[in-house]
Amino acid sequence: MDEADPFAPLPGAQDGGGKPPTAADPPAGRGEAFAAILPAPAPLPDAIRHHRLGKPAAVWRYHDAAGALLFAVCRFKTEAGKEVLPFTFGRRGKREGWQWAAPPVLRPLFRLDALAARPAAPVVVTEGEKAAEAAAALFPEHVAITSPSGAKAAAKADWSALRGRVVIVWPDNDTEGAAYAAEVARLARTAGARRVGVVGVPGSWPAKWDLADAPPPDVTADRLRAMVAAAAAEPVKPPTLPPGFTMQRDGVFLAADDEDKPPVHVCGPLEVIAGTHDGEGEDWGALLRWRDDDGRTHEWAMPRALLAGDCAEVRARLLRGGLFISTARRAREGLATYLMRSRPAARVRIVARLGWLETPAGRVFVLPRETIGFAGSEPVRLQTERPEVLPPVAAAGTLDDWRASVAAHSAGNSRLVLAVSAAFAAPLLGLIGAEGGGVHFRGASSKGKSAALVAAGSVWGGGGVRGWLQRWRATDNGLEALAAAHCDMLLTLDEMGEVDPRAVGAIAYMLANGSGKARAQRDGGGRRSAEWRVLFLSSGEVGIADKMAEAGTRLRAAAGMAVRVVDLPADAGAGIGVFEALHDAPDGRAFADRMKADAGRCYGTAGPEFLRRILADPGAAAAAVAEFRRVFLAAHVPKGADGQVARVAGRFAIIAAGGELARVLGILPWPESEAVWAAARCFVDWRRSRGGDGPAEFEAGIAQVRAFLERNAEGRFRLLGSDEAGETATGAERVYLAGFRRPAPSGDGTEFFILPETWKAEVATGFDAGALAREMVARGYLRADPGDGKPACRCSLPGRPKGARAYHILPAIFADG
16 A cells, blocks of 8 residues: 555546546456545546446436435346446446445435425335336326335345335236335335325236236326325325323323213323334333424434333423423323323334444444435334433534635644544544543643634534533542543534543543543442543643642553543644634634634534445445555654554554545545645654653653652752751751762762662652663663663762662753653
8 A cells, every 4th residue: 555645446546537437347346345535536438338238228227315416226128137337436346436236225215306395295116216206207296216236235225315205116916016005105114204095006917917017907197196196195104002091182181980971192102113122132111203393303212211210201201392292190190191001013223322233234323313324124223311411513604614714724733734634534433443531732722722622523423502612620420421422423622621630630541541430320239330431632721641630649641541531632733723724714723713613613514424424335434444544654653653653643544544534535635645745744743742762661761760850859859068957957948868869070060879679669759760870871861880780870979888779860951841
């Protein structure tokens, strides 16, 4: 792989549209994985030919809701009848262009753009594109659609566009057609269609007849339209309700104990549309659906465990969603009974955590209101007892709006590019099995740190007062809930200064390690700890180590913490705080305000679309990210650097990979290697602020030795050859001798001789005193004994026996500091 273009094998590498295949072309890259690029970046070739089947008899184009070309389906005439093949733009091996390959699931519907353009029109679903085109001509007041890949692949299509629509399914007149119609009707109901009907085709009509064929004798177009109208007019089959309950126009009613009394109005219309479970026979619940007073549809995967008490949490959640609930005692009890005894036939698999999930059908990504990817016959939904802690995964504006504002204005700013790249890198942790961690922007206030976090958060969502931004100030339980709610997504924490300095270290470890505290249940048994995998960005005026020092104790930031949370100077060195390029803004404050305003106007479109494009071929994306990381480490980790430096470089590499992959997949408008430049620049700045490429323990230990000498040089070190007292005689001013000092023989600086017990008890406290001394010898800060090479050398010091040892500190320790 070329180091200048480490994502070259990924789908979306921009090297043109490729030449159209001809009859002489064999299938390119047979045996290699195909990665679709959607929407297609090049138009469909004028002359399409298959190496075996020749020129297609018909070509049907599939578009997204906005009308952008996605892929095509080609129909060929063969001796056996026909053959239908998908034609998709993508990459297989080194070849990129239009190829004979299928797009990823879930696949869009045929004529999806027409469906989106007419949101109030009823829908006719046929089997096959040819029949859909015929239906469009026969029933112009309807929108005619179908699903790709044939009658047996209905579940591989995305039917979510049918939510709230009136849907009529017209089956082909054969067994396969009936099965397809039944499956489409089920999928349409699951997607939230308002009404679903199936046309009853008379058995006397010709076998395999469909709407693209000539009508049977004496069957007119008016009769076909009447059959569609009859299917649409069929009453909706009421759901199977528990005994004693009825569903009326105003909602759910419970029969009174006394036949002479009217039924009790329990609540507004509330459907139990599916039973939910975790796939292992646990965590059963119910998927509920209702509408609020403004007609918006709400769905909630309710854990049945919430029905164990007085159901107050259930009623509160439904009331927040706009459902009417009676306050009468009989009605409250009836609601619990209704929810407990409803047993719908449909099943939905539930998960308690957002992020990546492996299903029998492949990998999917669970978000609060949707699951991206194909999960098979059982849809996957999030089920939580605390929906209020879910992140604000919401969208405003279009992806193009976000690209032209937040993304474009981040370019040229190393910290902004790093932050936005981190937002895309967050789901890559689970894709390649990398550890969690964070980057902390440290610097003075009003320098643009919050703007960087806001820009990054807009990748995933926003809205409200603070958008995606969270605050450090929270309890342990609260931060655990926040971390779990942001699993495999970016977490942004503003203002570290608000957190208790005694707790900041433990919180940082907890966030990076991906697990909460172990807690006991009421019965004494262990409660399952919260788990997550998160990449987080943080900001504050001081770093973690300095924040911990505010506690006034001997709390010290360990090296492991410095690896898990990268402490990065926020100031980019251009004199305008975090920024280096203001993109026509008059100053840094105006630029930050504009960035925040843009992120408040356009958000939540880039992250989900990034996931959809990754899921076109997650294996190829994971392999490319892993290779990119290897190349980045080889290029940017200095030879001989400590393993801690390499681990931090790995964090920067994944962040850069997120930005570059988003660029290659058409999400980010940045120039090539913009994310690589930003990550490399920030990595260099981190190394510089760290003080070197050695182990962090040694850097911190040497800094502590240097500070001890600076603080006590005059008061606790007796000048050799003088009559200075080593300690005062009495009282609170008693000063104990730490050692001796003298001018260096070279005349440049001062040498110190530290007594062994003082070295261990005070100077090197908190560190491995012996290892620190050996490291200082290696760096030329400490003179070893010329006889045996030990760090403590034999010295002739006043009042000490001959051959006594001391640590001989050289002036070089201050020169390097």
